[in-house]
Amino acid sequence: MGEVSARFFNAMTLITSVFLVVSAVYLLVTYPYVIKNLYYHTSYLFIIVPMVVPVFSMRGGGLCVYYTFITAFVVFSVLWSVRPLLKHSVAGEERKHWSTGTNGVHGLLVWSFFHDTDATRSVLRAVSVSIFVPVAWYFSLRAVGIEPLVPDFSEYPLWKQIYGFANAGFWEEFLTRFVYLLLPLLPAWYVSADSPSLKRYFQHILNGFEEPPPFFLPMLFFSALMFGLAHALGGWDLYKVLPSFVSGLVFGYIAVKAGFPSAVAAHFAVDFLSLTGSGNPALVFFGLVPVLLFFLSGGLVSLATLFDLARSLRSEKGY
Numbered sequence: 001m002g003e004v005s006a007r008f009f010n011a012m013t014l015i016t017s018v019f020l021v022v023s024a025v026y027l028l029v030t031y032p033y034v035i036k037n038l039y040y041h042t043s044y045l046f047i048i049v050p051m052v053v054p055v056f057s058m059r060g061g062g063l064c065v066y067y068t069f070i071t072a073f074v075v076f077s078v079l080w081s082v083r084p085l086l087k088h089s090v091a092g093e094e095r096k097h098w099s100t101g102t103n104g105v106h107g108l109l110v111w112s113f114f115h116d117t118d119a120t121r122s123v124l125r126a127v128s129v130s131i132f133v134p135v136a137w138y139f140s141l142r143a144v145g146i147e148p149l150v151p152d153f154s155e156y157p158l159w160k161q162i163y164g165f166a167n168a169g170f171w172e173e174f175l176t177r178f179v180y181l182l183l184p185l186l187p188a189w190y191v192s193a194d195s196p197s198l199k200r201y202f203q204h205i206l207n208g209f210e211e212p213p214p215f216f217l218p219m220l221f222f223s224a225l226m227f228g229l230a231h232a233l234g235g236w237d238l239y240k241v242l243p244s245f246v247s248g249l250v251f252g253y254i255a256v257k258a259g260f261p262s263a264v265a266a267h268f269a270v271d272f273l274s275l276t277g278s279g280n281p282a283l284v285f286f287g288l289v290p291v292l293l294f295f296l297s298g299g300l301v302s303l304a305t306l307f308d309l310a311r312s313l314r315s316e317k318g319y
Helices: 003-029 031-038 060-090 092-097 104-114 118-143 158-182 185-192 198-207 216-233 238-257 260-278 281-314
Strands: 042-048 052-059
Touching: 003 031, 003 060, 003 118, 003 260, 031 060, 031 158, 042 060, 042 158, 042 216, 052 060, 060 118, 060 158, 060 260, 118 238, 118 260, 158 185, 158 216, 158 238, 158 260, 185 198, 198 260, 216 238, 238 260
Parallel strands: none
Antiparallel strands: 042 052
């Protein structure tokens, strides 16, 4: 990677980190508002087969406990994903950037421009691909006279949108990335790994695998296909299959390479940007800026990501 592109990727990584943290703070600030309304609401947990099938209903205190859990997990996932940036900027060898007069915010900027942050950059790639590909696909269809059906989320009250997007960021990732991807990889990994243990496996779930476990590719495609079909069969138009499948590939790739929390953080960030259509002026102003940045950079990031993914699929290691 050349110096200019490296600086660009690291600058966007820093922007992604700030956006993730602000999004998590917004989720925490709105928690009382959502809980107050959620108590009288009924929600369903579902499975993907690939149709979306409701299997369990929640209401009242049980639903509030569930939302408390997913809020905590999403915030944890965000902090876990940006921790490399925070950790390396104040510790280890990178500390020299702070002792040469480049301290404070400037020191963080200097560090972010010259050092890789794997988990955070993985989230950047997933967010950029998941914004650029669907938008480009949507307008490409419209250009040839096809009008895709898009649900109007602005019809729902703000608290319901916040709950829905937070729930999607956790539950959809749990089903498609954990149940359909990471969990099935356990037996093959356990047989092939040196000194395998459940503790090591769950450490890989948090931090990612150094090398992809056996059957990674077929399970990656299967989980992405289920993710894509579920969107088409769960209220979206068929046009949603392709962009959701591509997003599923990227989310699954970073779940295995950078850890499950990174996939949750990326999914939540993409869905959080949908709140810009809620009609709230503050959210519209806050959301349009990152949407524009992610979309403008999304072409380059998407091409680089898809190129890296294609290259890794051809390699023996898979990464």
